[in-house]
Amino acid sequence: MSKKINTKCVQGGYTPSNGEPRQIPIIQSTTFKYATSEDMGKLFDLEASGYFYTRLQNPTNDFVAAKICELEGGTAAMLTSSGQAANFYSIFNIANCGDHVIASSTIYGGTYNLFAVTMKKMGIEFTFVNPDCTEAELNAAFRPNTKAVFGETIANPALTVLDIEKFAKCAHAHGVPLIVDNTFATPVNCRPFEWGCDIVTHSTTKYLDGHGAAVGGCIVDSGNFNWMAHAEKFPGLCTPDESYHGITYAEKFGQGGAFITKATAQLMRDFGSIQSPQNAFLLNLGIESLHVRMARHCENGLAVAKFLQSHPKVAWVTYPGLEGDKYYALAQKYMPNGTCGVVSFGVKGGRKAAEAFMKELKLAAIETHVADARTCCLHPASATHRQMNDAELAAAGITPDLIRMSCGIEDKDDLIEDLSQAFDKI
Ligand SMILES: *Cc1c(COP(=O)(O)O)cnc(C)c1O
Numbered sequence: 001m002s003k004k005i006n007t008k009c010v011q012g013g014y015t016p017s018n019g020e021p022r023q024i025p026i027i028q029s030t031t032f033k034y035a036t037s038e039d040m041g042k043l044f045d046l047e048a049s050g051y052f053y054t055r056l057q058n059p060t061n062d063f064v065a066a067k068i069c070e071l072e073g074g075t076a077a078m079l080t081s082s083g084q085a086a087n088f089y090s091i092f093n094i095a096n097c098g099d100h101v102i103a104s105s106t107i108y109g110g111t112y113n114l115f116a117v118t119m120k121k122m123g124i125e126f127t128f129v130n131p132d133c134t135e136a137e138l139n140a141a142f143r144p145n146t147k148a149v150f151g152e153t154i155a156n157p158a159l160t161v162l163d164i165e166k167f168a169k170c171a172h173a174h175g176v177p178l179i180v181d182n183t184f185a186t187p188v189n190c191r192p193f194e195w196g197c198d199i200v201t202h203s204t205t206k207y208l209d210g211h212g213a214a215v216g217g218c219i220v221d222s223g224n225f226n227w228m229a230h231a232e233k234f235p236g237l238c239t240p241d242e243s244y245h246g247i248t249y250a251e252k253f254g255q256g257g258a259f260i261t262k263a264t265a266q267l268m269r270d271f272g273s274i275q276s277p278q279n280a281f282l283l284n285l286g287i288e289s290l291h292v293r294m295a296r297h298c299e300n301g302l303a304v305a306k307f308l309q310s311h312p313k314v315a316w317v318t319y320p321g322l323e324g325d326k327y328y329a330l331a332q333k334y335m336p337n338g339t340c341g342v343v344s345f346g347v348k349g350g351r352k353a354a355e356a357f358m359k360e361l362k363l364a365a366i367e368t369h370v371a372d373a374r375t376c377c378l379h380p381a382s383a384t385h386r387q388m389n390d391a392e393l394a395a396a397g398i399t400p401d402l403i404r405m406s407c408g409i410e411d412k413d414d415l416i417e418d419l420s421q422a423f424d425k426i
Contacts, residue, residue, distance in 0.1 A: 005071060005188055006291040013067025013284075026281045027059045045245050046252070046265060056268050060277035064284045068208070068218050071187035071287075072200050075223030075256030078264055079216060079280055083183060083203020085273035086217030087111050087150075088119070090179050090201045093263045094234055095147040097123030102141045104131040104151035104167075106158040106397065108203075109384070111181065115150075131160050138170045147233060148176050153192060154184035154331075154340055156370065157380070157404045158397055159318050161327035164334060168196030175230040183207070184340045184371070188294045193222040195334065199259065206371030207340070209286040210293055214279035219263060223256030237262055293373065293409050298338030300375075300407040300415060307416045308345045313353075313423045315346035315401060341407035342370055351400035353426055354379050360422035363414060364405060375408035375415055 003011070014024050032051040034040040042048040051057055061079040069077035080086040095101055103115055105128035115126045127141045131151060149171040151162040164180060171178040177198035182190060186207045192200050202208060204216040227250040231238035237258050240246040244265055249258040268274060275283075298321060305319035320331035321339040331339050347354040358366060358379050367376040368384055378384065381393055381400045390400055407415060 008070045009291045012070040014063040024063045030054045055272045061280045064280045072220045074220040076260035077220040079275040081273040083217040086201040089267045099147045100125045100143045100145045102149045106155040106160045108156045142174045150179045152181040161330040164195040177225045189335045198225040212372045214282040216275045221259040296409040297341030300412045301341040303412040305343045315348045318344040346401035356426045360425045363418040370406035377405040
């Protein structure tokens with residue numbers, strides 16, 4: 001039976017048989033036992049599927065990955081220890097030293113640093129493009145050695161909305177996949193595969209877990225990208241892997257399984273960024289209520305954005321779900337049921353006023369976190385970006401007055417009252 005997304009959040013990924021545990025069991029074991037060496041050899045040769053060592057795969061993780069795979073409408077998925085690991089693997093699985101990747105310039109700071117600094121040291125070059133660029137500008141960024149295009153559905157914290165169809169069209173015209181980090185929208189609000197994206201990544205640390213309990217990541221493959229049709233660009237998938245007895249992933253595991261199998265067999269084997277089964281269990285508990293929570297996060301986000309828009313002490317508000325926002329039309333197209341709970345705004349009076357305002361908040365806690373059931377907020381100019389002067393902040397797209405508020409699932413009237421009383425005191 002084809003399930004709706006709300007049902008998939010609750011029941012996807014794991015269907016117990018007669019007498020088996022109702023809840024996903026935590027398989028807290030590093031290793032798995034076999035009767036003969038031959039049995040185990042087949043696993044090492046990827047001739048049989050099964051578990052042998054939790055650095056590569058664990059049943060608890062695979063149940064939860066299968067749920068996220070169903071939610072996104074993909075063919076295969078894997079959990080990683082963090083969102084950073086998911087984004088690193090998603091690129092490094094297909095781009096090597098000497099290759100080039102195009103990424104949206106408004107992506108999460110941690111991802112920007114991973115691409116522009118750390119992966120650059122590995123010999124992979126990135127070109128950052130404005131997500132609002134024209135097709136012609138995007139096409140001009142491609143090189144013969146370009147291997148992927150990367151963006152975020154809703155960028156953290158810039159709150160730009162990616163025109164997924166435009167990016168997918170240009171990526172495919174150049175024979176490479178589009179990878180989209182869908183952390184902020186979640187599959188409840190947007191399924192990038194339905195718009196031509198090929199690979200989705202997540203920081204499950206955010207809304208999917210949703211309770212600030214466990215750091216984690218996930219990669220999902222749509223199974224739609226034909227690696228073999230572009231075999232010369234993707235030798236890692238389309239020619240024999242000598243470290244795995246000459247297996248050619250795209251042949252043996254097909255279009256739907258090659259990407260995730262290679263990332264597991266090579267990258268997880270060598271880098272070992274596995275999520276702990278305990279964290280995967282907590283992640284699943286979070287996802288069971290994802291659809292219920294997202295509706296409330298969005299309701300609260302919109303109510304707070306509207307309140308801020310009408311407040312005399314607020315200089316500006318950015319929220320893609322707010323009518324009049326620069327990204328409202330794109331948000332309506334890709335996320336008609338809601339965007340996320342994160343709102344950015346500026347306090348009149350700049351840095352000093354923003355700092356004073358933050359001190360007066362009572363419910364909204366000051367944290368470098370977003371997408372949590374509990375409302376939290378951050379003043380980047382005095383916290384994450386405090387080493388920067390105003391000119392450097394501007395280059396990073398952050399103004400000194402900017403406050404990022406992640407609306408939780410509390411009562412929206414209480415959130416507004418908290419903001420209101422803090423404004424009264426400055
Ligand atoms: C937080 C975040 C990441 C990094 O994820 P971690 O789980 O913290 O490693 C990547 N992308 C986006 C959009 C994020 O918000």
